[in-house]
Amino acid sequence: MTSYASLPETGPTITIEDFLKFKEFFYRRTGISFEASKRYFVDKRLVERIEATGTANFRSYFTMLRFQASGEELQQLTNLMTVNETYFLREEYQFKCLVDSILPEIVRNRNGADAIRIWCIPSSSGEEPYSIAMCLLERWAGITEWDVEIVSSDIDTSILRRARAGRYSARSVQNVPARWLEKYFKGVGDEYQLSDDLRHAVEFTRVNLSEAADTLVYRNFDVIFCRNLLIYFDDVSRTTAAETFYEAMNPGGFICLGHSESMSRISSLFKVRKFPDAIVYQKGLESR
Amino acid sequence: MSLVKHKVVQLAVPDKPQPERSCSEPASSLKNADAAGRRQAAREIAQFPDAAVTLVSHLKCERNAAVREVILTTLVRLNDRSAVSGLADCLRSEDAALRNEVIGTFKRLGDEVVPVLRSLLADPDPDVRIFVVNILDSELHPEVESWLIDVIERDTHVNVCATAVDLLCEVGTEAAIDPLVRLKARFQFEPYIQFAADLALKRIREV
Amino acid sequence: MRRILIVDDAATVRMYHRGILESAGYLVEEAWNGIEALEKALEAPFDLYIVDINMPKLDGYGFLRELRQQQIAQQPAVMVSTEAAAGDERMAYQSGANSYLVKPVVQSQLLSHVRLLLGEANQ
Numbered sequence: 001m002t003s004y005a006s007l008p009e010t011g012p013t014i015t016i017e018d019f020l021k022f023k024e025f026f027y028r029r030t031g032i033s034f035e036a037s038k039r040y041f042v043d044k045r046l047v048e049r050i051e052a053t054g055t056a057n058f059r060s061y062f063t064m065l066r067f068q069a070s071g072e073e074l075q076q077l078t079n080l081m082t083v084n085e086t087y088f089l090r091e092e093y094q095f096k097c098l099v100d101s102i103l104p105e106i107v108r109n110r111n112g113a114d115a116i117r118i119w120c121i122p123s124s125s126g127e128e129p130y131s132i133a134m135c136l137l138e139r140w141a142g143i144t145e146w147d148v149e150i151v152s153s154d155i156d157t158s159i160l161r162r163a164r165a166g167r168y169s170a171r172s173v174q175n176v177p178a179r180w181l182e183k184y185f186k187g188v189g190d191e192y193q194l195s196d197d198l199r200h201a202v203e204f205t206r207v208n209l210s211e212a213a214d215t216l217v218y219r220n221f222d223v224i225f226c227r228n229l230l231i232y233f234d235d236v237s238r239t240t241a242a243e244t245f246y247e248a249m250n251p252g253g254f255i256c257l258g259h260s261e262s263m264s265r266i267s268s269l270f271k272v273r274k275f276p277d278a279i280v281y282q283k284g285l286e287s288r
Numbered sequence: 289m290s291l292v293k294h295k296v297v298q299l300a301v302p303d304k305p306q307p308e309r310s311c312s313e314p315a316s317s318l319k320n321a322d323a324a325g326r327r328q329a330a331r332e333i334a335q336f337p338d339a340a341v342t343l344v345s346h347l348k349c350e351r352n353a354a355v356r357e358v359i360l361t362t363l364v365r366l367n368d369r370s371a372v373s374g375l376a377d378c379l380r381s382e383d384a385a386l387r388n389e390v391i392g393t394f395k396r397l398g399d400e401v402v403p404v405l406r407s408l409l410a411d412p413d414p415d416v417r418i419f420v421v422n423i424l425d426s427e428l429h430p431e432v433e434s435w436l437i438d439v440i441e442r443d444t445h446v447n448v449c450a451t452a453v454d455l456l457c458e459v460g461t462e463a464a465i466d467p468l469v470r471l472k473a474r475f476q477f478e479p480y481i482q483f484a485a486d487l488a489l490k491r492i493r494e495v
Numbered sequence: 496m497r498r499i500l501i502v503d504d505a506a507t508v509r510m511y512h513r514g515i516l517e518s519a520g521y522l523v524e525e526a527w528n529g530i531e532a533l534e535k536a537l538e539a540p541f542d543l544y545i546v547d548i549n550m551p552k553l554d555g556y557g558f559l560r561e562l563r564q565q566q567i568a569q570q571p572a573v574m575v576s577t578e579a580a581a582g583d584e585r586m587a588y589q590s591g592a593n594s595y596l597v598k599p600v601v602q603s604q605l606l607s608h609v610r611l612l613l614g615e616a617n618q
Contacts, residue, residue, distance in 0.1 A: 148291050422549075
């Protein structure tokens, strides 16, 4: 990775005033705020976009960003500021919240013995739904009493094929405890193959979240994980997605968003709930 | 008990809208059904004539936010002129949540709302004028800046002007410089206007 | 240092209030609407809230009602409105506000309400 200091001296520079001005603008538009400690991270990406767009300096790039009618550059930059690779047990505090707080509350309010349904979207290459499956088996006592169904969806069929195959790099499994690694994976060369039991425990489906016909059959979910997806959507698609989730959930169901995401710019349909490990969003129990 | 995989998405059978039903059916569900039924009625009603009018008139008495959200989304999709004036009435509602939902809806409606907004900028109620300024968004209409300039030149209510200046901080160009200076003179004893106008001037001169 | 959360959708208003409060020695954070304010307040409660009424997604009344319902400790809140309408003021107190100010807020007035509510009136 190129460090900030090693950027060529002729390249564009970002002053502290530029950073603060950008920080405030970016927060206004996207709701994403950067602490001062993120300065190098932000500067590096700004410089990258200034160079990619052929603008002369921060000033003219910032003008373009503010006044561009299509908002295309703002979207590009947002993607760059938020892009993250996925891996097993990423943002693990949310899985802890799932087993320690969310599932106990769901079973407490449950009449009958219907399976608990969890929906992961986007599925990506499967690290997230499989992480949930392992956490349930290893850390949730309720698994001896309740059936759980995990559905994992993505718009990209090639990534779904990879998810179903369950073959991962050492880097991807580096946070998995040794005991789990031994129990659920088999080393193949320098890669790890997930066990058939776990692969078969998750249902992978293709869904376009913006297509009403696609999402109509997704109903009665108790928990939805939708991490680092809505951030890439425009306003209308975000609102539509929130409504889709609302319809897809049981009353009292929960949504977990990504670490840097907030429902505050998306929808007022859900209640904010604070649990010891995380803030999540809940569909009201009442339906009058 | 364990992780299971069965029936997955086929579990739920979609409720298909019945094309042969008359408008009165969803219209009566809109009044009588539970929240899920009212949400569905609000969606189905879209295909009938006068849907926008029915939806807006129900909107004013609907207490459930999730139902209101479907009504408003449906209205945006219908983009029906007859809905706009009914929506504008909701800006006068005592219900703050409804007012703010309607402001959000206006922002999504696009050019249809422009003539209505223009006339509302002259509304006698300053709160309505504040809401209209809130609706004006840089992407809504190319003339937004000139309307905002009009507001800060003419409106006598300090909070209407203050709201316009906040937006000018974002969309203002050199055309706004002189009007901002005149605004400062007009409200020379209002520290907030001095602060906000100075900030807008600084932003404009930076570009 | 006492922490205050400013909840307002107008960036200029947030900056103005921030300036006044910071120069009086308070630690200030901002939220753009009621939902963001709830997220921040539930994460770590503030000593005082300054709350606008009209905001997108979740207005000031809704924010205070949720906050009062979900949090055991009841930190004071100042409601800020654009109009001196009696209905607004009554609603503000019913939602859980402890005082009420009309915009544009004057520095001395804001600080006296804040100090009073924080029990610092005589310091």
